[in-house]
Amino acid sequence: MPEPAAATDTEVSTEVPEGDLVRRAREGDLTAYDELVKRYQERIYATIYHMTSNHEDANDLAQDSFIKAFSALKSFKGGSSFYTWLYRIAVNKTINFLKQRKNKYHLSLNDLDFNAENDPDLVALISHKTPQREAGLSELQKKLNEALLKLSESHRMVVVLHDVQGQSHEDIAEIMGCNIGTVRSRLFYARQQLQGYLAEYVKPL
Amino acid sequence: MNESEQRFDDLRQLLKLKQHEIPPPGYFHGFSSQVISAIQEDLRVSSKPQNGSSPSWLSRFFASFDSRPGLVGGLATSMVLFLVLGIVLADHSDTEMAANYSVDANLQPSSPPLVSATLSAELSAPDQSAGGIAVSTNPPSSLPPDSSIFGQDNSLFQKASYAPVGAAGR
Numbered sequence: 001m002p003e004p005a006a007a008t009d010t011e012v013s014t015e016v017p018e019g020d021l022v023r024r025a026r027e028g029d030l031t032a033y034d035e036l037v038k039r040y041q042e043r044i045y046a047t048i049y050h051m052t053s054n055h056e057d058a059n060d061l062a063q064d065s066f067i068k069a070f071s072a073l074k075s076f077k078g079g080s081s082f083y084t085w086l087y088r089i090a091v092n093k094t095i096n097f098l099k100q101r102k103n104k105y106h107l108s109l110n111d112l113d114f115n116a117e118n119d120p121d122l123v124a125l126i127s128h129k130t131p132q133r134e135a136g137l138s139e140l141q142k143k144l145n146e147a148l149l150k151l152s153e154s155h156r157m158v159v160v161l162h163d164v165q166g167q168s169h170e171d172i173a174e175i176m177g178c179n180i181g182t183v184r185s186r187l188f189y190a191r192q193q194l195q196g197y198l199a200e201y202v203k204p205l
Numbered sequence: 206m207n208e209s210e211q212r213f214d215d216l217r218q219l220l221k222l223k224q225h226e227i228p229p230p231g232y233f234h235g236f237s238s239q240v241i242s243a244i245q246e247d248l249r250v251s252s253k254p255q256n257g258s259s260p261s262w263l264s265r266f267f268a269s270f271d272s273r274p275g276l277v278g279g280l281a282t283s284m285v286l287f288l289v290l291g292i293v294l295a296d297h298s299d300t301e302m303a304a305n306y307s308v309d310a311n312l313q314p315s316s317p318p319l320v321s322a323t324l325s326a327e328l329s330a331p332d333q334s335a336g337g338i339a340v341s342t343n344p345p346s347s348l349p350p351d352s353s354i355f356g357q358d359n360s361l362f363q364k365a366s367y368a369p370v371g372a373a374g375r
Contacts (some may be wrong), residue, residue, distance in 0.1 A: 006369040030241055050223055059232075066240045067247065109226065116225035121218040133224075137222070144222055163220045191213045194220075204217035 022082045026073045034072075037066050040083060043165070044090045050160040051094050051153070053145040054108040061097055064091040080174060087175045095153045105149050112137055125201055147197035155190035162187055176193065 016035060023031035042064060049058035069089050076085055112156070116122060116137055148156055157176065161167040162183075169187075173180045195202055 030244065033236050033244070034241050034364060037240050038233075042235055045228065045233075047226070049226070055228060063236075063240050067243050070244050071247070092246055094239050102273065112222070112225045112230050113227045116222060119221065119225070120226075123217055123220055123259075125215070140219070141222055141226070144219060161221070163217055164223045195213065195216055198219060201219055 010088060010132055018082055019078075022073070022076070022078075025070065026076070033070055040086055041066075047087070047165060048090060048094050048147055049110065050148070050164050051098065053149055053155060054106060056108055057097070061094055062090065068093065076171070084171065084174050088167060088177070091175055095157065098153045107142070107145060109141060109145060112141060121186055139150050141200070143198065151190050151193055153194070155186050158183055158186040159190045159194065163191075165169065 021032045021039075023034050025036060032070065036144075045058055045062040047060045048056060048065070050070075052058050052061070065086070071085050072089070076082065080088075101164070122137065122140075148159065151159065154176070158172060161175065162169070162170045167175070167181050169183045172183045176183070
């Protein structure tokens with residue numbers, strides 16, 4: 001059994017084409033799969049984290065998603081990109097997990113990075129609410145996550161993929177297995193709901 | 206940007222805060238190695254049965270329930286149905302047997318001539334029973350009530366004396 005190589009992120013993303021890595025991983029090459037994991041780990045983790053608002057759950061689900069993807073790699077026909085296929089596995093796993101957990105949420109939020117305090121858009125949103133900027137950001141982070149958790153799983157997923165991760169409607173439709181019209185309507189409805197939950201921070205419609 | 210996007214400008218700016226949420230420092234350094242270790246462990250566990258004997262059909266059958274839990278319900282329902290069907294059929298066949306038995310019982314009056322003929326043959330040749338094999342068509346209920354397994358007399362019964370006086374001396 002081949003041992004995973006200790007390659008860095010930069011080596012991985014610039015040198016080997018994705019299709020080649022997928023073909024090698026499908027043949028059981030764990031070194032190639034290790035490189036694929038490194039390439040997508042941050043995006044997969046972030047998607048799951050934004051859906052669960054819980055670091056520990058996101059860690060477990062992200063790992064499970066990569067493990068599941070490896071075991072299902074033989075069934076990957078290449079009809080879509082590996083990235084989309086992997087996303088679909090992670091999204092389905094997360095939605096199933098959230099449905100099983102129902103409405104029992106436990107927030108375990110990650111820290112905000114240094115740039116959050118200097119983001120002019122965010123500063124403008126909270127500056128008139130509180131004089132203490134950092135406290136304001138933490139409070140805003142909590143309220144934002146709580147508001148997101150009030151949405152249904154499918155609506156939350158669309159908001160996370162589009163407004164947080166910047167995916168296109170087409171990609172979201174492919175990942176979630178629905179048509180673009182459904183994505184648009186879900187996005188509109190979810191934003192309306194969020195606007196209501198976060199009325200003190202955003203202007204009314 | 207279309208009108209709908211403009212309506213939610215503030216909200217989209219607010220959602221940008223989510224992009225600043227980051228996991229603990231160094232979290233991703235060990236992530237892929239954890240995934241690969243877990244995969245290696247899975248491969249090691251799954252390759253174990255192949256080294257020895259292949260998993261039995263029963264274990265494969267039960268393992269299939271993991272991916273399709275609905276099968277368990279279906280199997281349980283079909284087993285219950287089979288059980289109920291078996292009970293119903295058993296009751297039905299018992300009723301039929303009872304009906305057949307009563308029909309046989311109604312037909313019995315036609316058979317006594319055979320039994321009486323045998324009895325009369327035995328009575329007419331009593332010496333044959335002393336030696337050789339005696340075949341009787343009498344039902345068990347016709348055994349004399351005073352017989353005992355251990356050869357002791359049953360004091361509750363008294364032998365009726367029906368033999369002719371001359372035969373008692375033999």
